[in-house]
Amino acid sequence: MADFIETAASKDSGPPPKYLAAWRAAGIESWRRRSLPTRKTEAWKYTNLRPLEKAAYAARPEADGIDEESLRPLIDIPGLGANRLVFVNGTYSDTLSDYDCADGMTVVRFADANGKDAETIAAHIGRLIDGERHLFAALNDGWTEDGVFVRIEDHAIVTTPLHVVWLTTNASHPFGVAQRLLLLAGKDCEASLIEHFVSTEDAQQVFTNGITELHVSANANLKHCRLHLEQPSAAHIGGVHVSLDRDSRLNSFHLGFGGVLKRIDAVVHHRGEGAHCEMNGIYLPRDSQQIDYHTTIEHAVPRCTTSETFRGIIADRGKAVFNGRIHIHPDAQKTDARLSNRNLLTSPDAEVDTKPELEIYADDVQCAHGATVAQLEDDSLFYFMSRGISREEAKVMLSFGFINELVDRVPVPALAEYLRPRLVARFSDPGLSRHIL
Numbered sequence: 001m002a003d004f005i006e007t008a009a010s011k012d013s014g015p016p017p018k019y020l021a022a023w024r025a026a027g028i029e030s031w032r033r034r035s036l037p038t039r040k041t042e043a044w045k046y047t048n049l050r051p052l053e054k055a056a057y058a059a060r061p062e063a064d065g066i067d068e069e070s071l072r073p074l075i076d077i078p079g080l081g082a083n084r085l086v087f088v089n090g091t092y093s094d095t096l097s098d099y100d101c102a103d104g105m106t107v108v109r110f111a112d113a114n115g116k117d118a119e120t121i122a123a124h125i126g127r128l129i130d131g132e133r134h135l136f137a138a139l140n141d142g143w144t145e146d147g148v149f150v151r152i153e154d155h156a157i158v159t160t161p162l163h164v165v166w167l168t169t170n171a172s173h174p175f176g177v178a179q180r181l182l183l184l185a186g187k188d189c190e191a192s193l194i195e196h197f198v199s200t201e202d203a204q205q206v207f208t209n210g211i212t213e214l215h216v217s218a219n220a221n222l223k224h225c226r227l228h229l230e231q232p233s234a235a236h237i238g239g240v241h242v243s244l245d246r247d248s249r250l251n252s253f254h255l256g257f258g259g260v261l262k263r264i265d266a267v268v269h270h271r272g273e274g275a276h277c278e279m280n281g282i283y284l285p286r287d288s289q290q291i292d293y294h295t296t297i298e299h300a301v302p303r304c305t306t307s308e309t310f311r312g313i314i315a316d317r318g319k320a321v322f323n324g325r326i327h328i329h330p331d332a333q334k335t336d337a338r339l340s341n342r343n344l345l346t347s348p349d350a351e352v353d354t355k356p357e358l359e360i361y362a363d364d365v366q367c368a369h370g371a372t373v374a375q376l377e378d379d380s381l382f383y384f385m386s387r388g389i390s391r392e393e394a395k396v397m398l399s400f401g402f403i404n405e406l407v408d409r410v411p412v413p414a415l416a417e418y419l420r421p422r423l424v425a426r427f428s429d430p431g432l433s434r435h436i437l
Contacts, residue, residue, distance in 0.1 A: 004052050057175055060171075075163075081161075146180075150193070154186035157190045168230065171206070175205065194227070203231065207237075209238070216245060237264075250277045257284055264291075264294070268295075276306075306336075310322055314352050315346045319353075322371075330361045
């Protein structure tokens, strides 16, 4: 794996915006000083990084020659009515994007930013990330050529979601893509953000390294959904880093299909009293896929609340890893934080490694955490079969019922309707879903 450090650092990326050149150079230098984690590194103990050894990720392919219109069905979400920005293999697509400036929301690509926007991006980018803990963030710094900057004005109520799509296609050579998004939500505002990672059905040779930073100001309300629906041979290591100010609210939903390598870190910092975080997630590896979610909630101030629920269904020889950590600092009195992770294994060869953690240094708190691993119960299957439902159809109904509660909590209703048939399709052919859809 040592060769990957230098290979990645030497990737032939395009020129960054001038105002980010020094920051990007610092990222590459920081990356070169690192060593990749091994099985002895606790936070990476169960994550297999060997797929990164198999390819030298070169410059991303040119968009020329790609029929972008044929990609539209992969990104359309009926009823969403969203402002949409689309990147194909890391390059902005004017053909597939459809964005009109909403009242109170400004969206600027890094490549187009100048003046005040460029100064704001340079001042805020990377501020939420602990580079020692999240080492792939340095690689993202060095690879970033373009990104999305979102600013929501104070008191703005933005009713139309912002839909940012990162779509990849097959290429003749392995290539790397750096996804970067920076959002600043002003005081007393409301907005919705959907991050959508998707690919064509043909085998991928792409490694996506993604970073999202969300600054949520006092009394703001942000709904955030992050979907990882890439083709299984695509690799992805990403992170979402959030700062919550006084009385702010984050309603976050994560969905991940498995892949050859997929690792997502979600970190939320409660920095102002009264902040609330609701984080729900679903992961669905199958075949020989793997997926790894690591979440960290930092309670640094009093009277904040967290409700975190992740559920996984692992099929065939799939493997999942979940590590959820809630850290209550000494000054975080009156905290109420709860973490639940439940897993359903539908095959004797499926595997999950789950580790919920509470680290508490305050004495006036209410906290709870738990994890379960189970299989489909024969009694439940018999109940359905005794009412004329086949065993296979009963398995589909029970599997979907295991995650349906979290689908109902998706903070954007049109997105929940879009996801339901795609989730059912993970368990069966359409003929077995008549009682669900």
